[in-house]
Amino acid sequence: MLRSPSNSPGxxxxxxxxxxxLAAGAGGCAQAQPVVAPxxxxxxxxxxxxxxxxxxxGIAFGAAVQAQLLATDPAYEQAYAREAGVLVPxxxxxxxxxxxxxxxxxxxxxxxxxxxxxxxxxxxxxxxxVWHEAxxxxxxxxxxxxxxxxxAVMAAHIARVLSTTRLRIRDWDVVNExxxxxPGSDTPQAEGELRNSPFLRALGPSYIETAFRLARExxxxxRLVLNDxxxxxxxxxxxxxxxxxxxxxxxxxxxxVPIDAVGIQAHLQMDRPFRPQVFxxxxxxxxxxxxxxxxxxxxxxxxxxxxxxxxxxDRLIAERAGAFxxxxxxxxxxxxxxxxxxxxxxxxxLEPAVGRRDGKLHRGLPLDWxxxxxxxxxxxxxxxxxx
Ligand code: XIL
Numbered sequence: 001m002l003r004s005p006s007n008s009p010g011x012x013x014x015x016x017x018x019x020x021x022l023a024a025g026a027g028g029c030a031q032a033q034p035v036v037a038p039x040x041x042x043x044x045x046x047x048x049x050x051x052x053x054x055x056x057x058g059i060a061f062g063a064a065v066q067a068q069l070l071a072t073d074p075a076y077e078q079a080y081a082r083e084a085g086v087l088v089p090x091x092x093x094x095x096x097x098x099x100x101x102x103x104x105x106x107x108x109x110x111x112x113x114x115x116x117x118x119x120x121x122x123x124x125x126x127x128x129x130v131w132h133e134a135x136x137x138x139x140x141x142x143x144x145x146x147x148x149x150x151x152a153v154m155a156a157h158i159a160r161v162l163s164t165t166r167l168r169i170r171d172w173d174v175v176n177e178x179x180x181x182x183p184g185s186d187t188p189q190a191e192g193e194l195r196n197s198p199f200l201r202a203l204g205p206s207y208i209e210t211a212f213r214l215a216r217e218x219x220x221x222x223r224l225v226l227n228d229x230x231x232x233x234x235x236x237x238x239x240x241x242x243x244x245x246x247x248x249x250x251x252x253x254x255x256x257v258p259i260d261a262v263g264i265q266a267h268l269q270m271d272r273p274f275r276p277q278v279f280x281x282x283x284x285x286x287x288x289x290x291x292x293x294x295x296x297x298x299x300x301x302x303x304x305x306x307x308x309x310x311x312x313x314d315r316l317i318a319e320r321a322g323a324f325x326x327x328x329x330x331x332x333x334x335x336x337x338x339x340x341x342x343x344x345x346x347x348x349x350l351e352p353a354v355g356r357r358d359g360k361l362h363r364g365l366p367l368d369w370x371x372x373x374x375x376x377x378x379x380x381x382x383x384x385x386x387x
Contacts, residue, residue, distance in 0.1 A: 171222065366380055
């Protein structure tokens, strides 16, 4: 799954990195960065992890995790054991993994994560029941076969997944990314306020309400979450996305749809302005509807204008993380997850679509390429500790 970073000649072999002393560190060979300290073992990251620091203040902290890496990379596993109190499967709870063929469910990878967590007293949250991505071809086709068939397919998936997992996974993203990107964005999805997804095309706007009601039927005590992105920053684009989301949420609450919380993904971008007041007001408006608000996928994308120097870069990222988390805490957010924990495996590094355009590697997670805590970790620890 790990592809060689484009700006590290020949790729960085994990053996070499774990062996320590990789000159220039995180894929920095081509960037003539200063030598990064060798990878340290657990002893190099002493003291309580983020989840324990957060827990001391009544806050939950966790991260997206990959079952395959938990099983194969001991340093990765140690990092999660140390830092993450909540786990969310990066792939393993998505439709294409759980039901790759109609009626054929496979919970093995998801169960591996849940069990790893249970053995260590960590909880797992579910992600995501209804999403237009990681959605297999058979299901796209089935949804196009008319509303009754579409509803039955959606109902069967929700019922099977929740009835199988409900005693161990108590918190689910029921719908993910249902708000359309505002016009003027670079996606072709801008059609009305809801995303033009296979679900919308098959069932109309009520598919959202239907999904929540189907989920609630399986268990009255699960936390049912609506999760979305692009809501955090102080731009007209994000303001429009916030307006649309608030609109939707208010109409769901008015219709007594069983929604418990809104998940704010928080894939932050350094080239967009962030204003704590604006973001805090949005969180407070959601909470005024009686909902909890979670930060579900925090990571930070750098602009290419950031300095080359790792120390300066990491300081800017840390400042943004600290400001964001502090404003969320102040507005009443009590659950924070980052989307991954270690830069080495971040989708910001592995996915060209979200990678830096200049070929350099993002440093948008609390632990660096060699699993060491960096400034972002310290900014998060400070924000949690002073909550
Ligand atoms: C991403 C994964 O991290 C990638 O590896 C995958 O290829 C695509 O999905 N919002 C979400 C997550 O809700 O599920 C996405 O995860 C990131 C954006």
